[in-house]
Amino acid sequence: MLEKLMQQLYQCSRCGFCRVWEWEGVESVCPTYPFTPGWESQYARGRVRLARATAEGEMEITPAMLEHVYQCTLCRNCEAHCPVGVPLGEIFHAWRVDLAAAGHNLPVHRQIAENVAEHRSLYGPRGGRKGAEVSEPRKVSVLYFPGCTTIRKARKVTKATADLLGKLGVDFAVLEEDACCGYPLYETGMVEQAKEAAQQSMERIKRYDPDIIVTTCPSCYRVFRYIYPEELGIEHGIEVLHMSQYLPELVKGKLSGLPVRVTWHDPCVLGRHLGMYEEPRELLRLVPELELVEMYSNRENAQCCGAGGGVMAAFDAISSEVAQRRLKQAADCEAAVISTSCPACLVNFQRAVSKAGLDLEVKDLVEIINEALE
Structure with a gap:
């Protein structure tokens, strides 16, 4: 994928604006750089040079290099402050796709992919239980999709959402079983694995035949609304809303x-x-x-x-x-x-x-x- 962005890679002027801090309203552009040893390759300017070297076959892929690649949160703050408009978020994601396709992942990210494939959650098995007890699927107007992290690590959000929708009289159901939208795999470059997770999740969603999917997770919203149809070739035809759009x-x-x-x-x-x-x-x-x-x-x-x-x-x-x-x-x-x-x-x-x-x-x-x- 990175070879399609070579022109954009060469647009970097190496000004360093993606490193500087203490502009008005900005403590630092790169969120992780201040908490690293401070190598050039630990913020956007250096990563762009590494990406070019990788794409052109000039550099050996080493574990140390991969650490610097994956210390990026993909927050796009560097892109937002780039004076020449280099699409840094797209570049860094495409770089990860190429690296993952060649087998260059961090072990913890490979484990996440295995967890999703086997347990439909990036967190693996549910403490000895095969899965959550779920109600029988039925046709609903609204299906609330919590996502991996909400259903496992932020249950209070799942409960608050169900309480709120109930008080509002919405005909809804909560997808209580484990189902990963695929975004954790997508953002670490494992696009094929993300597509498999997406297809599995859509199978579960379609059992409810919802008119609308609502989610409290921006990543789930982005992947359902944009990445499925535009990048993964998955057309589901269901309206998707983030809760901040649905509730007002x-x-x-x-x-x-x-x-x-x-x-x-x-x-x-x-x-x-x-x-x-x-x-x-x-x-x-x-x-x-x-x-x-x-x-x-x-x-x-x-x-x-x-x-x-x-x-x-x-x-x-x-x-x-x-x-x-x-x-x-x-x-x-x-x-x-x-x-x-x-x-x-x-x-x-x-x-x-x-x-x-x-x-x-x-x-x-x-x-x-x-x-x-x-």
Whole structure:
């Protein structure tokens, strides 16, 4: 795939804007670079040069090189601040596809692929149980697809979503069994494995014959809405909505006052990948008495949580450091709650908040709306 992007690879002017920090609204462009030894190949400019060398057969693939490749969260902050418009996100993903096709993965990412193939979840088996107890599928108007991380690591979000949809009188079901949308495999370059996971998930989804698929996970939303039809050749014909798109009209005028100071964390996939910055903010503004405040870095400048691109699985310490830095921005704006709508962000923040020593609650967007709904 990278050979199709050679012209774009040569467009890099090597200005270093993808490394610098302390612009207005930006602490640092690359989220992981400050927590690495600082080699050139640990931020975008150096990675572009490595990608070129790989594509042109000038460089041997080594374990050390692969670590530098996969320390990228694919947040696209570098792309957002590139003055010449190099499509860095597309380049770094295509590079991973080529590397994976040649068998150059990190062991932890290969294990994730095996987990998805065998257990339909990136987390492997369910603690000795074959799977969740699920209700018999039936025709529904709305199917809520939680995704791997929500169903395993953020069950409170699944419960809050079911409570909320129930109170709203929606004809819905929750896909409670393990089903991976394929995005964790896609973002680490394993596209064929992602397609297999996608086909398996669509088989489960179609048993409910839903009119709409809703999800609280931006990655699931992106893969269902765009990657399945545009890149994997999977046409399902079902409307797909992120919860921040689905809820506003349903809850408008029905929410009670919630006197709390909240800051919104823009997930990288929802924000820089999909351009959905205002939808979640507009939903939060529907809650009476809720005070929405912005962190120093927000919207296109938002700092990554450190979980994406397979980084949380492979480089736990770096991922935690990135999350702690973002949480400190939330504390600096005197928020009581940091809210997001990405299970990876949620989980990473929840485990990092105590390490950061902060008195800060971490809540999904749906949890807040559910609390405010009478």
